[in-house]
Amino acid sequence: MTLEGRFDEAAGVIRVGGDARQRYHDSRGYGYPLEGNEIALAPVEAAHLLYRGDLGAVVTKSGERLEFRSFMAREPGAKFGVRFLVYADLRERGFYLSPAREPWVDPPDGEADFAVFPRGKGPGDGEIEYALRVLGERTDVPTAELEAGVLAIVDEESEITYFEVSARDPSGSSTAALPEGCDADLLEDRVVVWEPPLELYERGFYGQPLEGREYDEPTLQCSLLEAASLAERGVIDLEPETVRKRGREVEGERFVRRLAVYTALRERDVVPKTGYKFGADFRTYADVESVENLGHSELLVRVHPDDHVFEPRDLALDVRLAHGVRKTMVFALVSDGGEIDWWSIERLTP
Amino acid sequence: MTLEGRFDEAAGVIRVGGDARQRYHDSRGYGYPLEGNEIALAPVEAAHLLYRGDLGAVVTKSGERLEFRSFMAREPGAKFGVRFLVYADLRERGFYLSPAREPWVDPPDGEADFAVFPRGKGPGDGEIEYALRVLGERTDVPTAELEAGVLAIVDEESEITYFEVSARDPSGSSTAALPEGCDADLLEDRVVVWEPPLELYERGFYGQPLEGREYDEPTLQCSLLEAASLAERGVIDLEPETVRKRGREVEGERFVRRLAVYTALRERDVVPKTGYKFGADFRTYADVESVENLGHSELLVRVHPDDHVFEPRDLALDVRLAHGVRKTMVFALVSDGGEIDWWSIERLTP
Known part of the structure; x- marks a missing residue:
């Protein structure tokens, strides 16, 4: 029997009764449990169940029966479309994920759309693999919002690229x-x-x-x-x-x-050379013993003021290029006082 | 016997007598012949002969004897340093080249610093392989100045990258x-x-x-x-x-x-798909028969307004990335009226 959900517009969730708890939550990680066997679904979860044909319809307070197409067309909330695409993609790759908020999960730090669970785990297991933030390719990212975690960027043709953002302190042994x-x-x-x-x-x-x-x-x-x-x-x-x-x-x-970053790298015993051919400020060598026996340079460093705003398109270009030449892309964000924040951004395949 | 040159400051050339014509011009392609055995050298040519130790010194009108270091320190003319580096690099690679002007050569069209001769040929042979323009990495290039030829860009650490600029009309058979x-x-x-x-x-x-x-x-x-x-x-x-x-x-x-470029490409039976993952506007497929048997996409297209100013650093990034993924970088420059100029830029090894 196919279940139907009731749209609780005030709470912004879709309630499903019957055997929903066992069928959707316990065995497949959708929603959170309410009294008895009832569960509450976030709109993105309900959309996915509608899309899969697992949920028959969502009925609104005014009695309208929404199927996948009409549910999507209502576009509940900003960036619903891109969040749905990322949710469906990770599900397709075999991961369970929940909205990154109460009562689905203990919210992770910082701004995130989803909490992604380790492969094989679900919302009840108390473990979060990473916090995931979803962006459209036209959404700018101010540097102040950079934080450790995973970014999913959805391009205009609805393909998704995942980036891992980490704090990164370069250091070396080149003296x-x-x-x-x-x-x-x-x-x-x-x-x-x-x-x-x-x-x-x-x-x-x-x-x-x-x-x-x-x-x-x-x-x-x-x-x-x-x-x-x-x-x-x-x-x-x-x-x-x-x-x-x-x-x-x-x-x-x-x-x-650039001089602040150059100086900081030399102080950390890392050799910066121009990254011009890669469109970056520097390529760096952590362990130079002699130029004759020079190894591969490990990082590409791009210097920005700390109020810089990243365009996802430029991020994609930098990270793609660095990946192609087997280096890690690092952004050095310099404050007016010369302090430097270092972040690496790398492509990730979930 | 080492020769010396006389700086003819009015004409901006260095005159060398003795057997200079045979020694420097006829056998090694420096300068242009004057009366008798005398030749005239451009400052960049004289600097190279000084650097090689072939010319002993250049004597100024006031009697100062310049050697390589003092000659360079006078910096005759703008961007002399970067022009010298490119001149020396091409000589090192076995090419002869002359200033792209009378009386060295019949000047090629457009703005150029050097006329580079085919390998094995020199200024007397009447053949020019390509016109070469030299830029520092911080010199912007307005799109209006793009023209077919070769750009040599000297980065801050004095490494040189050569780019070939060509008009490029995309066309395909995807109907x-x-x-x-x-x-x-x-x-x-x-x-x-x-x-x-x-x-x-x-x-x-x-x-x-x-x-x-x-x-x-x-x-x-x-x-x-x-x-x-x-x-x-x-x-x-x-x-x-x-x-x-x-x-x-x-x-x-x-x-x-972007819609003007998308439409033009479809009209030329080329399929544009998003180039987001490469930081470009489009990647293109010239000959799509079916998606199941899709070939490699050939071009990366970046769209700019036709008054765009290129930074050499961005050019380097785009061209490098395209090269790394075996595609050709194409710039589509769109006028207010929707007309499109297409240019490809590729790395070149002289």
Whole structure:
């Protein structure tokens, strides 16, 4: 026998009696139990049961009988369509999930749409695998709202991409003794260091050798970030402020933020090199012993001010590219005071 | 014997006598011939000869003897540093190249820094392989300046990426007969088409089937772009203007531009699907016979207004990603009147 539900519009739930508790809740993780055998379903749960043909109809207070199409067309609440798609997708992948609120579950911290249970577990088992937030591809994400968890982004053709967001503190073991007082010239937007001791490049991985002639100690071209860092520590004979000033001239406040991140990475014994070819600010090497035996760079770092607003489309592009080159995408969010928050975002297959 | 050059500051060239013509021009493609055996070198050519140690010094009118370092520090002209790097890089790769102007060469069309000769050829052979424009990574490129040729972009750490820019007219052979008057509902920012004939999806590749239940004729979710196009041709029973209005509500003018490109691609028998996962507007399939036997999508298309200004960093990101997934990056530049200019940009290894 197919059951029908009653729309309790005041509470925003669909009540189902009969053997609903055993049939939908206990064995398949829908809804939460009420008195007796009755259960209450969230609209997204009721929509899924209607869609599967498991629930015959939902009857409104005014006596209207809603089937899947008419239930969807009422669009109860904002982003109902995308939440339904994600709910159905995870169900299809064999997971149970509930609205991330009382009385379905003990709500997880932060803003979330669903609590997803570990595979094989349900709402009664007291375990939550992760909190899931659902976004349409046009919904912007302010950095202040970033929090550890999973994002599901539904694109305009209703395909879903899952991203795992985690706090990420880069650290490494790249330490190298540096020379002092090397001869350097500031040229437009780069710095030439004239034939410094080889270890500046070979161990410290600063600069890029000028090619085309053979020398034991090659002349290096350094970026303004590298040069500002080297000047600050007396490695090259330029005034740090002169280099920083040139940086701000060619790149504005962006240079200040990037220098804060560059400096923080070097302090953590991680070597940042330009991420230009990947469209990022830096690619990083955690454990440089020598440039001759350089490993794979592990992270792509993009620097943003801490009031930046992410467009899901840009997130998708960054994370996709990083994934394609076997690196992890990290966002460094810099406050006006120079403090840095680090977040990694990676694709996830539930 | 090492030669020296005289800086002819008025003409902006360095004159070299002795056997310079034979030694530098005839056998190695530097400069242009003057009277007798004398030649004139552009500053970038002289810098390269100084750098290689082939030219001993350049003497200024006031009698100053410049060697490589002091010559570079004078920075004659804007972006001299980046032009030198590209000149040296191509020389290192075995190519000869000249400033793209009289009297070095018959100037190629458009804005270019260098004329690069075919491998094994030089300035006297009357053949130009391509016109090359040099940009620093912070130099913006307005779309109006895009032209067929090669861009060399020098990043902040002095690495060079070469891009080939070409006009690109997409075309394909994806034609499919479409049904009429299918039942559809507009839901927030997408459209559900209720159980249309299978060929709408299977041959026309419109929409995305709702999964989780088995039907011969699956219900499709279409993007607003797909729905606007289908409504316009009477395939679904929604008013075209209703769909377009919703599109403008959720996406503004961007929707209008994307619809122009979507429509143009369909008219060229190319199937556009969302490029969201690649951070682009569309991925395209030129020759769809059926979704079951779908080939690889060939292009990633990004839509911009025709007054867009490219940042080299964004170009690098787009082209890199497209290359990584074996697709060609195409930019569709849309005028206010809806006309479209198509350009492909691909990485090039000289």
